[in-house]
Amino acid sequence: MEEMGKSAGSSFSNEQQQIYKDWFNLADSDGDGRFTGNDATKFFSMSNLSRQQLKQVWALADSKRQGFLGFPEFVTAMQLVSLAQAGHELTPDTIKTASKMEDVKPPVMDGINALLAKNKGSRISENDINGSSQLQLSTGTPQFGAKSSRKMPLNAVTSIIDGLKRLYIEKLKPLEATYRFNDFVSPLLTNSDFDARPMVMLLGQYSTGKTTFIKHLLRCNYPGAHIGPEPTTDRFVVVMSGPDERSVPGNTVAVQADMPFSGLTHFGGAFLSKFECAQMPHPLLDEITIVDTPGVLSGEKQRTQQSYDFTGVISWFAAKCDLILLLFDPHKLDISDEFKRVIASLRGNDDKIRVVLNKADQVDTQQLMRVYGALMWSLGKVLNTPEVMRVYIGSFNDKPINEETASQMFCELFEKEQNDLLMDLVDIPKKACDRRINEFVKRARAAKMHAYIISHLKKEMPAIMGKAKTQQRLIDNLEDEFAKVQREFHLPAGDFPNVEHFKEVLNGYSIDKFEKLKPKMIQAVDDMLGYEIPELLKSFRNPYA
Known part of the structure; x- marks a missing residue:
């Protein structure tokens, strides 16, 4: 998981960081902190790279397909330009290489120093005359004016997400409000719903290793985590990025405008008392938010009923999530009636579902093959889909694999499966914008x-x-x-x-x-x-x- 959350500026000196900041401020024509395609066609022309090379630079730097580059992505783009100028081929692996090479110098940009000097001079001139005129550069040079003192209009669209917000307010929200869509189907959307980080939800019967799985991803505990053989997570816990480690009660989370959980108030106080947010600083959580759910009951425990609409809450989160992981224990493959209802509540989100057969090292090779077959047969009856669900097999915890039951071949398989799953998680932020459009x-x-x-x-x-x-x-x-x-x-x-x-x-x-x-x-x-x-x-x- 090292690739996720890595700062783009972690591999260059303070001097280089200042250079990139000056370049970014110059290239960002309207001063909104977003380097757009229009900005790029002007600024990148000074690199003297071919159109094909610049196409690849943009594709790799804008890996999340947001339609713009923030400062970290701009730095990545500059490093890629520098590598291309040095004759390196630009591929998806180039970013990983560039982020580890401290000797990647800023690229050669023709005329950049003259532009910086003129831009600085224009700002001094504006301060002297207390005006807002901009310096007019010669026609043979890319046009980068000083920052305008005017604020951008609120409805200005500088990204795909901004555009979706505007279309929602102007076109879709009036239709939803008129016919009470929010009462029948889904609450009205807010800005935080559009701006939220991608979410991953974990579902499974009790003791399938959901909380341990999260700890394994984070490589540490998170606030409020409890692990045990009986149901220990009796609440919904959203694990997300925050300035410090703390647990925030559900009622507080649901009314915070900068969090996408206001729609959960619909499920009442009984649910909100079983909902909390665990915040902590972590590079992975800078990219995705993880939703830990109560273990779904089975057997005699099935008689214990929640005092809120459990499947309704699952369905609400399923619509918001980018990935849904169904965790199974090889010793507990019976799908209880409640778990069937939970899986049924995921209807319409089948493309997000992945299956994890956890603790696979606790059974031998022959048993594992039988377990896998039984799991696929059981899921085929519940999911009612002709498509074969992707199943990850492994032991997703920090303990070494039990080599007494797992052969060398299966140890290698578990390692490959774990890497595949981690790469699936790494790719979530890159696909988040596409997912937003689709939803x-x-x-x-x-x-x-x-x-x-x-x-x-x-x-x-x-x-x-x-x-x-x-x-x-x-x-x-x-x-x-x-x-x-x-x-x-x-x-x-x-x-x-x-x-x-x-x-x-x-x-x-x-x-x-x-x-x-x-x-x-x-x-x-x-x-x-x-x-x-x-x-x-x-x-x-x-x-x-």
Whole structure:
């Protein structure tokens, strides 16, 4: 896990750091701390590299596909430019090499010193005359003006995520609010939902090693971690980056505007008392947030019922997470009824699920093969998907592998499997922006479908008499009403919401109070999906593509 969270500035001197800061401030044309594609085409031209080389520089530096470079990524780009100028081939492995080479000097940038001197002089001049004019550089030189004293407008879009925020507020949120999407499907989004780090959720029956797995990743304990053979984690614990080690109670976490957990207030105080946030400074947590969940009960313990909607909470986190790890113990392969319900609540997030067969060194080779087969057979019945789920086999703890039961071949297999899983986690931040776009588009389509359903039910209501009877008939025959909506609007049957859940929420509303279909709102979302999102992605693609 050394690659994750590594500071881009860890491999150069203070003098070089100042050079890069001066260059970054010069190149960042609007002073927002984001080096965009437009900035790059001007600034990188001074390197005299080919377009193909600069395309590779940008692709490697913007590994998260955000559409811009922050200062750490800018430094990485400068190191790559320097290596390219020295004749090195640029590949994904180059970044790892560059970050370890303390002798990677700043690249040669033609005319950079003259530009820095002119830019500094223009700032002095502006201070003298107390004005905001900018120095006009000669036409033969890339145009880098001094920083403007004007603030950027709040709706300025300088990244893909910023663009999604704007589209949500202007196009999607009005549709969601009008048809109560937040009550039926998912709470309204906030800025923190867009800005949150990628999340990884761990699920499993008790004593499958979830908490130990997290400790293994972090190489240390985290606040509030407890490990034992019986259920020890009886609460949801979000392990995330923070300035110091501390545990924050759930009620406090849910009301913090800079955390993406305000939607959890919907599950009430009973849940929030079983929810907490463990914060600590850690390079891995600078990149991802980890969600530890209570061990799912089985056998006699199945009778113990939570005082909150456990599967509802799991479903909420599943929609937010980028990766879901299902942990299994080779000695506890029976999937309890509750665990089946938990897995069923992951519906719609199948592409995020990975399976971890933990503690595999506790059984011999023959047993392991039988266990693997039994696990795949059990999961095939529960997941109801034709796709073969990726299963990682190993012993994910800090103890040495039990060589009495594991042969040399399997010791090598466990090591490779662990490396594969760690690389999956390393890649999460790189795919986070793509995941945000995917989830946003999926949400927009769900909101459209919800609007069709609600407006259809409204249309079926009488104008004056018999409203109560009609409402009850519609709720009782909701599946048939879904079928009518499907036929009318040519919607895929598999995308419709769960009928029973929809009925339960619908019982608390008067259908007559719902809004009729507003074609302009639907059209706005269609335009967003068909034109504006593709244009947004095009605006922030690799500037040399």
